Amino acid sequence: MRREDRATLKSDRDRDTDGGPAPLFMDFDDNGLLTPLFGEHDRNLALIEKRLEVAITPRGNRLSIEGSAWSQQVAQTVLADLYARLQRGLETGSGEVDGAIRMAEATVGRGAQSAALDEDVVIRTRRRVITPRSPLQADYVRRLRSGELVFALGPAGTGKTYLAVAVGVSLLLDGLVERVILSRPAVEAGENLGFLPGDLRDKVDPYLRPLFDALNDMLPTDQVMRRIENGEIEVAPVAFMRGRTLTRAFVIVDEAQNTSMVQMKMLLTRMGEDSRMVVTGDLSQIDLPRGTRSGLADAAELLRGTEGVSFVRFTSDDVVRHPLVTRIVRAYDERDRQLGESASSADDGGNHD
Numbered sequence: 001m002r003r004e005d006r007a008t009l010k011s012d013r014d015r016d017t018d019g020g021p022a023p024l025f026m027d028f029d030d031n032g033l034l035t036p037l038f039g040e041h042d043r044n045l046a047l048i049e050k051r052l053e054v055a056i057t058p059r060g061n062r063l064s065i066e067g068s069a070w071s072q073q074v075a076q077t078v079l080a081d082l083y084a085r086l087q088r089g090l091e092t093g094s095g096e097v098d099g100a101i102r103m104a105e106a107t108v109g110r111g112a113q114s115a116a117l118d119e120d121v122v123i124r125t126r127r128r129v130i131t132p133r134s135p136l137q138a139d140y141v142r143r144l145r146s147g148e149l150v151f152a153l154g155p156a157g158t159g160k161t162y163l164a165v166a167v168g169v170s171l172l173l174d175g176l177v178e179r180v181i182l183s184r185p186a187v188e189a190g191e192n193l194g195f196l197p198g199d200l201r202d203k204v205d206p207y208l209r210p211l212f213d214a215l216n217d218m219l220p221t222d223q224v225m226r227r228i229e230n231g232e233i234e235v236a237p238v239a240f241m242r243g244r245t246l247t248r249a250f251v252i253v254d255e256a257q258n259t260s261m262v263q264m265k266m267l268l269t270r271m272g273e274d275s276r277m278v279v280t281g282d283l284s285q286i287d288l289p290r291g292t293r294s295g296l297a298d299a300a301e302l303l304r305g306t307e308g309v310s311f312v313r314f315t316s317d318d319v320v321r322h323p324l325v326t327r328i329v330r331a332y333d334e335r336d337r338q339l340g341e342s343a344s345s346a347d348d349g350g351n352h353d
Contacts, residue, residue, distance in 0.1 A: 154314025264295025
């Protein structure tokens, strides 16, 4: 691909009469990739235009981009990254466009390059190739691949669990681990599932179904079931981890904010030889009985700075679900912030004689 004025805008004498930057042009060599690049009915271009406040006009294999200088460069980087994805046979749906925009916004003008297609953050599974959609997701994937114990904290929709499952599956397929173990606390049943009807699978399915959904997104269903049957993949509630030593395994503890302090200690001490563990959770969504301290909150405080332990803290800026989810999370965060400030002010007022 040739990119005219690559990362460089035209000189002042070429600017429009209104003082704004002249259009930025991009040329693409492979016309066959333009339809998926632009999207059905130019949907991808429309999304880029709306997010970056630019105007994109296609003419044959050339695009013109109009807008502010920074927005032009971001749009250029986004389109170049999407085109590179297509050259590698990867899909470019709305999620990928959103991710490319996030990555470009974080790098343009800072002397950095987008890491979305760096080989060390590309995750390959049987069903799909997964790439990070934000700079923090890229950092998270690197930590998952190199670290022994990773804590991922943050709101729903940031990819904490999905990316962990993806990395675990890819390591299993590459023979770097022998098992992938996924576990969640069954808080609503008090970790005592005996009173529920049905066998173990019937009892825990409602709590573990999101983990099965992630697995089925990465492996054909028959492979998921076969690997579960032969023990290569295990999905079980936290209560069933007690007393075990997990060797050569990739262990994912999901919704860990709902573990007790005793359970968290039990889980962290299950790690055996050549194992790695990722612990995910959202400390704003604790469902434990009132007065019970979250094991995740306790561990995050206790293990801060411990060698071999790393923390990734996602925010609403990293939410990659529907854009409305981002706005919802931010609204709740703002309300919590205001309540915290009000409580602090009340405390300060009560301390005055």
